[in-house]
Amino acid sequence: MTFGQLEIFATLAETRGFTAAALRLGVSQPAVSHALKTLETELGVALFDRTVSPIELTPVGERLLARAREILGLADAIHQEALEYRGVQSGRLRIGSFGATSSLQLLPRLLERFHKEHPGIEVMVEEAPDDEIIRWIEDRRIDLGFVVLPDDRFRTWPIAQDQFVALVAADSALADQPSVRLEQLCERPFIMPESGSAGIIRRLFTQSRLSPNVRYRTSQILSTLTMVSRNQGVSVVAEMALPKVNGGEGWVSKPLDPVRTRKIGLAMHSQANPSPAAAAFVGVVEKTRPAF
Missing domain, CATH: 3.40.190.10 (Periplasmic binding protein-like II)
Known part of the structure; x- marks a missing residue:
């Protein structure tokens, strides 16, 4: 089992198509198919139902996806911490945003300050309705997500x-x-x-x-x-x-x-070990919060 195989597994779960996954990852479609087949052979289970279009996760695939994302998140955190130790401020941060409130009113100011302090970190903003953001946090598809408070399922930071x-x-x-x-x-x-x-x-x-x-x-x-x-x-x-x-x-x-x-805040999976990028963004939220 390799990190590459797990990344392809997680990307397929998001795109639900071999061509779309290949385009996102910048590899060939046969490479995606081969990696998935090798992973399924090693695990001894089918991760996707290929008889339907778009493809769907099998029940065991649903269970293992959360583990795969957890492993990938930890690997990314290790990489970021190593870079930070060497004095290199880089990494990747995924944020889930619901609608105009967070995307247009809250995020621009937070991202402006974040990039001033951490210009080398790449931020990916994914938008979806409230309930989808909740699922993304639970599945660890994103590092942080905007939610309506209170929400005892997660670690949260109030914003506005x-x-x-x-x-x-x-x-x-x-x-x-x-x-x-x-x-x-x-x-x-x-x-x-x-x-x-x-x-x-x-x-x-x-x-x-x-x-x-x-x-x-x-x-x-x-x-x-x-x-x-x-x-x-x-x-x-x-x-x-x-x-x-x-x-x-x-x-x-x-x-x-x-x-x-309603109260709006930022949320993180309660069991997550935040990456340096996620911790840095939370720090910006705590400093910027009084301005909202």
Whole structure:
């Protein structure tokens, strides 16, 4: 068993295709197939079901993937620590980010400071909805991920507090109110944002024993804003996910009544030994946090 074989195994699990894995790794497709076959022969199990397209992990493949990622993470940490001892500041860091809040509002400032202090470290930002980020942290696919706090499953560092707001058309009656109740949103067609904090938004209604009249589902904040501005429905989003406004957008945001807030933080697998790059990024978070 080699690190190369484990890297190919982990990459195949992410891309779910031999061609895509080969392109990502910069090797030939036959090399990927050979490495996987050799690894499966050595282990005596099939890691992927090749009878379906795209390929899928077998049950034992699912179990061994977490171990493979753990080994690769430890190997990367050893390499980074050796480089650090030699005075070389380099390495790789994977961060999971959910939607506009973390990608547009929080990450840019953190990355700017991080790269000033650690210019040799390569950062890969992978974006996905909240629940996918959780799975990536659990599977150790990423070193760090943005999550909504509290979350006792991980080691966490709080960063910022945000509130949820109602989105309504600028020419609607709700736009004249200082705040909006969830009950009022249930009286109109609702646009459910399926990215970012969709799960939390659903729980806001459930906890109030309400059910919105969901007519549309969107995956991008821009689509939600456009539909609201055309008076096709109302929505609820996290305030930090909204773009800067100039007054002519056709939509307005209103605080919820009562106010609903959320705390955003950075999370790491509770059993992970952080690499120097991950530890350095956490250090930047702790120093930058008061600015948010």
